[in-house]
Amino acid sequence: MTAEDSSIEALGALADPVRRALYRHVAEAPEEVGRDAAAEAAGVSRSLAAFHLDKLVDAGLLAASYRRPAGRGGPGAGRPAKVYRRADAEFAVALPPREYGAAGRLLAEVVERAGLDRELQAAARAAGEQEQAPDLPEALRGRGYAPFLDGEVLRLRNCPFHALADEFPALVCGMNLALLAGLAGEGWTAAMDPCAGGCCVSLSKNNKD
Amino acid sequence: MTTPQFAVPPSGHHLAQVNVGRTVAPLDSPELADFVAQLAEVNALAERSPGFVWRMVDEAGADATGLHPDEDDHLLQINCSVWESVAALRDFTYRSGHLRVLARRREWFQRSDGAHQAMWWVPIGHRPSVAEAMARIAAIRAHGPGPEAFTFREAGATALREAGPVPGGAG
Numbered sequence: 001m002t003a004e005d006s007s008i009e010a011l012g013a014l015a016d017p018v019r020r021a022l023y024r025h026v027a028e029a030p031e032e033v034g035r036d037a038a039a040e041a042a043g044v045s046r047s048l049a050a051f052h053l054d055k056l057v058d059a060g061l062l063a064a065s066y067r068r069p070a071g072r073g074g075p076g077a078g079r080p081a082k083v084y085r086r087a088d089a090e091f092a093v094a095l096p097p098r099e100y101g102a103a104g105r106l107l108a109e110v111v112e113r114a115g116l117d118r119e120l121q122a123a124a125r126a127a128g129e130q131e132q133a134p135d136l137p138e139a140l141r142g143r144g145y146a147p148f149l150d151g152e153v154l155r156l157r158n159c160p161f162h163a164l165a166d167e168f169p170a171l172v173c174g175m176n177l178a179l180l181a182g183l184a185g186e187g188w189t190a191a192m193d194p195c196a197g198g199c200c201v202s203l204s205k206n207n208k209d
Numbered sequence: 210m211t212t213p214q215f216a217v218p219p220s221g222h223h224l225a226q227v228n229v230g231r232t233v234a235p236l237d238s239p240e241l242a243d244f245v246a247q248l249a250e251v252n253a254l255a256e257r258s259p260g261f262v263w264r265m266v267d268e269a270g271a272d273a274t275g276l277h278p279d280e281d282d283h284l285l286q287i288n289c290s291v292w293e294s295v296a297a298l299r300d301f302t303y304r305s306g307h308l309r310v311l312a313r314r315r316e317w318f319q320r321s322d323g324a325h326q327a328m329w330w331v332p333i334g335h336r337p338s339v340a341e342a343m344a345r346i347a348a349i350r351a352h353g354p355g356p357e358a359f360t361f362r363e364a365g366a367t368a369l370r371e372a373g374p375v376p377g378g379a380g
Binding site: 169 | 311320
């Protein structure tokens with residue numbers, strides 16, 4: 001089976017709308033999700049949710065583990081609950097084949113070598129400013145950051161540039177910071193505040209005087 | 210990506226890292242004012258970061274700006290530190306407030322044609338000298354990454370594994 005075949009097979013598991021709703025809920029959740037919470041979010045029974053969640057694990061889209069409910073331990077605590085999180089693997093299918101990742105990697109290599117950090121950040125900031133919207137969380141969601149509110153702070157569950165950021169962190173994270181600052185505009189302050197597996201930037205609303 | 214054997218931490222060792230850079234102007238020039246103004250804060254951030262072990266300082270003791278790894282090139286600055294793991298160094302370098310400073314590197318530092326950084330394993334307690342650190346960069350320039358000196362790129366998979374839920378490991 002080719003890599004394309006296995007990606008198509010994995011993504012095929014999402015054709016079912018219930019499964020898709022479950023996947024989205026788990027992928028965007030800040031923490032691992034149990035069967036009850038996932039069932040409630042997707043509006044289906046617990047047993048149906050459990051069935052589909054395990055299908056998503058089989059497909060490699062979610063990862064499962066077991067966790068005891070908070071505050072319970074020792075004998076009599078009961079069985080640990082099965083919880084789900086987004087799998088680390090990336091799946092992409094472009095038909096006809098498109099290799100934007102490979103192009104991005106080459107471009108990043110050249111920009112890095114040429115030392116064009118400032119030019120890249122200026123372009124990223126401008127691109128962000130162009131897409132400024134009254135509803136920042138919605139704008140971030142549209143760009144794939146999977147934002148969630150943690151108290152007053154907006155955190156980003158997903159890094160849309162993950163593989164590139166891993167390879168060219170100074171360049172790509174600097175670009176991302178400028179992009180987010182542009183997108184957020186004057187009303188928000190971007191800070192470096194890593195959340196495991198997500199984007200390192202968090203956004204706080206500026207206090208109005 | 211598979212991790213080369215040399216990028217896997219040997220037991221009883223810490224990670225030493227060095228990077229050098231030529232500033233675009235002398236440190237006391239207006240061009241470098243913003244950089245110099247942030248040095249103390251960034252060094253303090255490093256020191257309170259998880260996994261920080263040690264950083265190289267000059268005789269004045271605050272930072273390494275008085276060290277000149279190349280006597281003939283007073284624009285060349287050295288920065289050298291020791292960390293408990295690749296993951297700890299990576300978290301500080303790319304995932305802390307340090308990134309804000311790093312993102313402005315081209316305002317203050319010339320880009321380098323050859324390798325300008327290196328990392329290597331040192332026995333716990335060892336404090337690298339300027340000469341030792343410069344030799345590691347020279348090793349990467351001469352033979353590319355290897356057991357003697359490597360970079361984040363080779364150590365990448367190690368950092369990911371170290372960041373996993375099981376602490377300790379090969380520490």
